[in-house]
Amino acid sequence: MMKVIKIRSIMIPVMIAAILSGCAASNGERVSISVSTWVDTKDDLEIKDPSYFYEKYGTDKYDIEINDWQYDVEAFMMKAAIGQLPTIYEAYFTDIERIKNSGYGTDITEYFTKNGYDELLNNKIRDLISKDGRIYAVPSKAYVLGMIFNAELFRKAGLQRADGSYEFPKTLDEVVGIAKRIKDATGVDGFLIPADGNTGGWIFTNIAWEFGVKFIEKDEAGKWKASFDTPECAEALQWIKDLKWEHDILPANPFTNQKQSLALLSAGQCAMLIDDPFGSINDMIADYGIKKENIGAFAMPAGKAGNVALMGGNIQSINNSATDEQLDAAFRFMEETVLPKRELDDKLKAHIEQNFINKVENNQFVGIKTADIWQGAAETEFRRELTEKYANVDKELYEDYNRSLKSDDIEIRLEEPVCCQDLYRILTGCIEKVLNDRNADPAALIHAASLEFQSEYLDKIN
16 A cells, blocks of 8 residues: 555554563463554544453453554565564555565464454455465555545535535546636646655556556566556556646646645645545544545546556564464454454444544544445444444535445456555656656656566566
């Protein structure tokens, strides 16, 4: 997942950061395990109090120490090499292949299946966390990209109908048209593509998919090959280039990262951008002061080759150096903090509902739903019911996006399977060049990017 580097979970519920030390071994001795995950307090709707773990298994056998190590690839490989990975660690969907192939994740298939979690898991996510039919991780969050919009600017531009609904663009071409109408009516740029860090490439992959691009494929020998040096990919980059040089609907300085882009939209300095609505909207309210009545989300618009929305997220994996006792303790801890409950007792229901009440009282946006990782679990359904019950903004601000999560007309597609963050960085470089140089050649840039990605990354893992 490409996010501001603070992770939140979609939840499949967001996880709790902690280092859990101690589970009794079969010989009665204490067993230490460490848990390192990211936590964002703004996403507390999904946090389950770790006290449930202690209530179930007791406190005399366990110690907890907070650990806030944040995953990145280089730090992960270094820690793994010197044996300092936590027992449980969290990573992006985009790095699960690296974890499976490096051998630093533990096979948890027996734990996963004997407790029936495989029956609840979205099939796409099951494939992601598996290798040769074995499961090596637990999904802890997922998101689906959509379009976040500044509702106040839409209203000022006359894009709210008499019945209260908004005139949302349904295609990428319509994005350009709506953005022009907003700029003509308000003087504010109608759209924004971040062109800094990995964010631009993250968004570009979704746009390019809708032009028919395939970024990575395996050849007959089973080797990974860059497959995006195509007219379709050049056309997708040209579409972005034209946003500035032909349509003039981007901010004067488009070289912003994700957080800066969200701040611009919150401040009314642009009207639309592509992002993770569930994960970002409440950040924008809390961090940048936009009123919840002035922000919303709608479905990812379609391209010429179809309608696709990127799904990303986080996983948790157990270090392969864990002893049998540590593995057992670690999975039990995951069950009480991140895995969904098949059945809910009254106390846990009350705890989950209180989190929704707190969010309403804290003036947070409630109404947007999350991508499906688990299906049929009582906890998942209960959270969806509470999302509807406690929705505190006009449904026109979120209903179009919510429908897209279940729509047969939109393909929900996982991020590219290998070296994905590296691909994002390279593609962001292409965006920077076309937005900085009117004479930049999209086809030449994509050709060079494809060669770089193949030689510097794919060839090294083949």
